[in-house]
Amino acid sequence: MSEIKDFIETTKAASQWKKVGIRHHHGICLPLWALRSKNSSGIGDFGDLITLIDWCKKIGFDCIQLLPITDSGDDPSPYNSISSCALNPIYLNLSDLPDTTFDPTHFEALTKHPHLPYTQVRRKKMQWLFKYYEKAFTPIQNSLEYKTFLEQNSSWLEDYSLFMATKDEYGGKRWQEWPEKRQNRKSCQADPRAIDFHRFLQYHCHRQMAAVKKYADEKQFLLKGDIPILVSLDSADVWAAPHLFDFRYGAGAPPDQFNAEGQKWGFPLFNWEKMREEDFNWWGRRIQTAANYYHLFRIDHFVGLFRLWGFPQDNPDSEGEFVPADESLWEAQGKDILNKILPLTDMLPMGEDLGTISDMIQQTMHDDGIAGMTVIRWERRWDKNHEYIPYDQYEPLSMTSVSTHDAEPLQLWWRDLPKDAAMFAEFKHWIYEPKLATWQRKEILRDSHHTPALFHLNLFQEYLALFPELVSSNPEEERINVPGTVLPSNWTYRFKPTLEEI
Numbered sequence: 001m002s003e004i005k006d007f008i009e010t011t012k013a014a015s016q017w018k019k020v021g022i023r024h025h026h027g028i029c030l031p032l033w034a035l036r037s038k039n040s041s042g043i044g045d046f047g048d049l050i051t052l053i054d055w056c057k058k059i060g061f062d063c064i065q066l067l068p069i070t071d072s073g074d075d076p077s078p079y080n081s082i083s084s085c086a087l088n089p090i091y092l093n094l095s096d097l098p099d100t101t102f103d104p105t106h107f108e109a110l111t112k113h114p115h116l117p118y119t120q121v122r123r124k125k126m127q128w129l130f131k132y133y134e135k136a137f138t139p140i141q142n143s144l145e146y147k148t149f150l151e152q153n154s155s156w157l158e159d160y161s162l163f164m165a166t167k168d169e170y171g172g173k174r175w176q177e178w179p180e181k182r183q184n185r186k187s188c189q190a191d192p193r194a195i196d197f198h199r200f201l202q203y204h205c206h207r208q209m210a211a212v213k214k215y216a217d218e219k220q221f222l223l224k225g226d227i228p229i230l231v232s233l234d235s236a237d238v239w240a241a242p243h244l245f246d247f248r249y250g251a252g253a254p255p256d257q258f259n260a261e262g263q264k265w266g267f268p269l270f271n272w273e274k275m276r277e278e279d280f281n282w283w284g285r286r287i288q289t290a291a292n293y294y295h296l297f298r299i300d301h302f303v304g305l306f307r308l309w310g311f312p313q314d315n316p317d318s319e320g321e322f323v324p325a326d327e328s329l330w331e332a333q334g335k336d337i338l339n340k341i342l343p344l345t346d347m348l349p350m351g352e353d354l355g356t357i358s359d360m361i362q363q364t365m366h367d368d369g370i371a372g373m374t375v376i377r378w379e380r381r382w383d384k385n386h387e388y389i390p391y392d393q394y395e396p397l398s399m400t401s402v403s404t405h406d407a408e409p410l411q412l413w414w415r416d417l418p419k420d421a422a423m424f425a426e427f428k429h430w431i432y433e434p435k436l437a438t439w440q441r442k443e444i445l446r447d448s449h450h451t452p453a454l455f456h457l458n459l460f461q462e463y464l465a466l467f468p469e470l471v472s473s474n475p476e477e478e479r480i481n482v483p484g485t486v487l488p489s490n491w492t493y494r495f496k497p498t499l500e501e502i
Helices: 002-008 014-020 046-059 104-112 118-140 144-152 154-169 192-218 236-240 272-277 281-290 327-344 359-368 410-416 418-427 438-448 460-464
Strands: 025-030 063-066 222-227 245-253 263-270 296-299 308-312 321-323 348-351 372-375 398-401 455-459
Touching: 014 348, 025 222, 025 460, 046 063, 046 192, 063 296, 063 455, 104 118, 118 192, 144 154, 144 192, 154 192, 154 236, 154 281, 192 222, 222 281, 263 308, 272 327, 281 327, 327 359, 348 372, 410 418, 410 438, 438 455, 438 460, 455 460
Parallel strands: 025 063, 025 455, 063 222, 222 296, 296 348, 372 398, 398 455
Antiparallel strands: 245 263, 245 308, 308 321
């Protein structure tokens, strides 16, 4: 450990590592929406994190990683953000709002639903919040705290609130379907009352999530946020600053060992030349806003800072290509961005570096002190009969997990990929059986907490599955998302027990 400490203290993220502690950290990863409690309004909320922090501390964990909580509008996918900075008001804890009485029985049917009925919850919750806004806005609009929030967040809040007010006016239509005058940020106007409503919601989102971080600080606990690499085409960011995006391509991922056909996401790419002209301020603002709520941040699809896979819009049948196409430009581009944004925050940077990652990108992460990911089932020597890498050879500057939100949970992996599971059983000197036993699950989870990696975080349901009554008997029901698909089950997962039952 002393050797890795000495190295980290020479990296660009040395001060951030010092703040979180150069030692082993253990915890859970989860989508906030999957929680529910006796006071829920149909979905997990910011207030539930206080309870979860206490539970984690009780069992010896010191970190929670959240899937993105930025606003995704009507889409349950947290990676389809309609704002790079705004929090999703669906996560507001209604019982914590000032000067109101919240009755959770009004949302009871939605809370008890085995899957998250995202659309119904959002619709009902926004209706409730608008009634609350009509009653509660006047008392706070001239308060110093509210005015300070507006002033400190005006760089993104004004665009977002105008965008949302206009979207509401047109029944949720994409901004590309609005009247031409409203498609232009400079000529767009909306009802001031509607604009205030969305400012008001963001103020309360900020107040509640900042309180969670303050509570975590008091408990010496870490919160890790997830930053999606891209934003939706139908986002306030793209609408307000189209010059920062490249509409010639739709983003995706190339084929690899995990997705043989690649993936089409549809997000616009970045116009890196314009981003660079503005000193990557868009990225800086995004990271600094996240710092209000987290101690660590994970950049999803980290390789996208260096190059993105794009499908030309004028050739939808194309197999795609890297942008920039010139590989010699990738290193300078990624380093330019990192050199700009890393000094702007005291959050510890981490990166999702799964899939096909070049040695140059891995080296950059290592040199900058950016921890990557080591998922046990994929830590293999792919050029040597796919053999599993011994735990003691894991990279310390990383986070060990047994699965991800885009992968099969442990039980499903064991069942559906028997060849890999059998090889892992051989690696562990076990006799392979088609069903993963509870004692095997427990040992794999224990293994994930005893590698050289400095972070050890697993999906919450992987621990709940140690107790069969706390998870579904069908392991497919415990999966969060199947990448590259549009399934009704994607992004609707929720934990079977309530927080109180857990």
